[in-house]
Amino acid sequence: MSEEYVLQLQHIRKEYPGVVALKDVTLELKPGEILALIGENGAGKSTLIKCCSGAVIPTSGKIIVNGKEFTSMTPQLAAENGIAIIYQEFNNVKELSAAENLFLGRPIKKGIVIDKAAMEREAAKAFEQLHIKIDPKALMKNLTVGYQQMVEIAKAIQQNAKILIMDEPSAPLTSAEVESMFEVVERLRKEGVSIIYISHRLEEIYRLSDRIVVLRDGEYIKTLITKESHVQELIKLMVGRELTQTYPPRGDCIDENEVILELKDVTGNGDKNISLKVHKGEILGLGGLVGAGRTELAQMIFGAVKKQSGEIYFKGKEINPKSPREAIDIGIALVPEDRKRHGALLGVSIKNNINMPIYQRNSTLSVINSKVERETAEKYEKSMAIKTPSLQQLVKNLSGGNQQKVILAKWLAADAELIIVDEPTRGIDVGAKYEIYKLMNELVEKEGKAIIMISSEMEELMGMSDRIVVLSEGNMTGSLEKSEFSQETIMAYASAARMEEG
Ligand SMILES: Nc1ncnc2c1ncn2[C@@H]1O[C@H](COP(=O)(O)OP(=O)(O)OP(=O)(O)O)[C@@H](O)[C@H]1O
Ligand SMILES: [Mg+2]
Incomplete structure (x- = not known):
């Protein structure tokens, strides 16, 4: 029995028909540490942590929690042993309140009736403890994704979890929400909670973690001390080969004479007077903060939401798609964010x-x-x-x-001749990201398509776009040529509407 570790996974194997998801994976979690778990898409990260919660039953191997040995877990056993998991696709009930979600499956009762007031009181306490401002009575569906996730974290704390496992918690969050989540995670660590943190964003791994475990193809590869490791080394361990470039090069393939899409003063769905052009062979980046109205603009072009005024031209002809089906027939595709x-x-x-x-x-x-x-x-x-x-x-x-x-x-x-991609690489590993960028290049370079790329990742926006249009609170605040790209300029335009008002 070892007191040195709060959680040990030993020789875990998991087979599915035709797939060995995990082969002999061993890892250890120390008290009060943040252990990052990284690997490509399909490496086995989610499967491994689901073995800790009982959502997946390992084919073989051992799970040791505070010295107690298990061959498999159940959700009940996991909870009793202080393990809480926030899943990649968290499953809350949108029609219930924050407090009800916090006590989902284990409501506080007065006799045989559910004591709503008590649950709301306890929830308020839990939120306060985490320094988060959520109304316990608020319906889950009215909370932002960031707050929904805070409810999940609060739930783990409320259950007195000593081991918190988070599967890509930052993927759906805005950058401000990520910051407050980090604060909460740091605070929990200080209070002695041990954390396993899964993410494809390596900068987060460097900021948060003490040690890093790398999986590849279902196999344990290596454990590194974060401070002593280098990002290139990590990528190589994950991908199994050197990745020297972040963005594949693209030749000059813009046809200035052929405008594929033009918007003139398009207003509606929260956007005001948007005018822009996308040419054949061009990738136009749409930058801005979350909620700037980029997805809303895409919905109008795609016919999912009707515009109020203004005109949309496709290859010089005015169009007015009334449904996505119509937009697809015209030659427009949309890869949605959600x-x-x-x-x-x-x-x-x-x-x-x-x-x-x-x-x-x-x-x-x-x-x-x-x-x-x-x-x-x-x-x-x-x-x-x-x-x-x-x-x-x-x-x-x-x-x-x-x-x-x-x-x-x-x-x-x-x-389609025009492809709109909304956050195309969210949740995608570094190696596959590169492949997706290559594919996008091929589409404009070889096939002469036009692409509008919505991205909140500054690096990606600057690395892939020929031009960047920035929106802020439904207004178009800037349009940048490649020579003008800089993080500062984009940020300035992204918060422009707010500055003008204030
Ligand atoms: N129910 C299932 N049936 C069959 N195969 C499965 C099942 N669940 C997972 N797998 C397979 O197990 C492997 C590991 O999947 P897992 O979800 O653990 O990957 P991951 O590392 O979390 O990837 P990602 O970064 O994409 O979330 C994949 O090849 C997946 O297809
Ligand atoms: Mg996963």
Whole structure:
């Protein structure tokens, strides 16, 4: 029995039909440390931590919590032993209040009736303890994603968790929300909570963690002391090869004479008087803070929401798509930001998901060419390195990042002339990111498409765009040529509307 570790995973193996998700993985968590768990999409991170919560039963191996040995966990056992997990796709009940979610599955009762007031009191205490301002009565669906996640963290604290496991907690958060989450995580560590933190954002790993465990292809690769490691080394351990460039080079392929999309004074959906042009062969970046109105603009172009005034021209002709279906027929594709809700059909195979827009376009044909269907799916499986035993695999069985790749592939395969991508690489590992950038380059360079890329990642925005248009609170506040790109300038424009008002 070892007191040195609060949690030990020993020789964990997990098999699924056709996939060995984990092969002999061993790791240890020390009291009061933040241990980062990193690896490519499909490396086995989520599967491993689900073994700690009982959501996954390991094929073999041992889980040792504070010296107590288990061959598998149950949610109840995990809770009793002080383990709490915040999942990659957290599952709260949107129609219930923050307090009710906090006590989900273990409500406070007075006799046989649920004591709502007591739960609200306790929730208020828990939120206060974390220095977060959430009204316990507020419905979950009315809270921002950041606050929803704080409720999850508060729940872990309320249960007196000594081991907190967080699976990509920052992925859906705005940068301000990430900051407050970090504060909470640091505070918990000071109070002696041990934390396992999963993220694809390496700068977070460096900021937060004490040690780093690297997984690759279901195998344990190495444990590093964060302070003594270097980011290039990490990437190499994760990807298994050297990655020297962050952004693949792209030749000059913009055709200034061919405007694919033009907006003139477009107003609606929270946006005011937006005018911009995208040319053939161009990647136009849309920058701004979360909530600046970028996704809203994309929705109007895609016909998902009606504009109030202004004009949209597609290759010189005015268009007025009244539904996404119409937009797709015109030649516009949108890879949505909220991929869980608008993205993939989870119970359908990878192959059918990727070919979905093609089926829709060819709906008049009774026979679909199965060879083309297979080739299309294979092309993207390869270029995006989708990790799966077969293209028949259901999308719900893929890792989070690989689900994202399928959705991206589906829209890239749609053969649209204008592709709008909303946060295209969120939740995607460094190696696959590079492949996606290459694919985007190919689309503009070789196939002469136009791309609008919405991104909150400053580096990505500057690394991939030919021009950047910045929105702030529904207004277009800036348009930058490549020579003018800088983090400071973009930030200044992104907060411009607020400055003018104040
Ligand atoms: N229910 C399942 N059935 C079949 N295969 C599965 C199932 N769950 C996970 N897998 C497979 O196990 C492997 C590991 O997946 P896991 O979700 O642990 O990856 P991950 O490291 O969390 O990736 P990501 O960064 O994309 O979230 C993947 O190849 C995945 O397809
Ligand atoms: Mg995962």
